[in-house]
Amino acid sequence: MSFWDIVWFIFISFAFVAYLMVMFSIITDLFRDRETSGVVKAVWIVALIFLPLITALVYLVARGGGMSERAEASALEAKARQDAYIKEVAGGSKAPTEQIAEAKAMLDAGVISQAEYDRLKEKALV
Template sequence: MIWDAFWLMLWFFYIAAYIYVVVLIITDLFRDEKLSGWWKAVWIIFLVFVPFLTALVYLIARGKGMAERAGARRGIVAESDDYRPAASASPSDDIAKAKALLDAGTISQGEFDALKSKALGNQYFGA
């Protein structure tokens, strides 16, 4: 009796997971602008007649593209070093730049102290 309930829940989970994957595949097919309508139709036909094997092949063959299209839809860009600030030559350069900003009135004394302690901390910790 308990094993029957266990197997029933397991099968419900597998069916729900499969339906989720099929919905993801169909959504990805219609979002893909590079794939022609004929290829989309072929994938859908195979999903109907050979569902499990087609879903597996689609995920293997086009999985990376699925992730890229989903990321592009969410506005996620590939990680790049261009976004990271360049490392300065020395802590004294950082302090001199911060002092120039303080003298120009761009930053406050507290901000200058924070930048100075960060520059000196980077010197000792190698960050």
């Protein structure tokens, strides 16, 4: 095996990986787009299967500008859902006064001890 065979193999491997990345990006963008109908999505997928290079180039020219906008919107939506989940789990949705009032009610009812109340109060104020 010569030096140029190795260089050619590296180049072809790079081109194949780049091709796969473009295909997965296009397919991800197709399924992320809620404005495009299912029939149009099916046509794009069939075209990607039978004429992959030409279809990929046409897709990138015709719809490439919106790909980043859809990816950004999807990322922002996922971040908002994650933040809401974290707030729900961490109990950060309640104001400190509400948390302290609930802890005081539990202390008065005898559910928690004075030490637990003090710990909950300190946690709410932090």
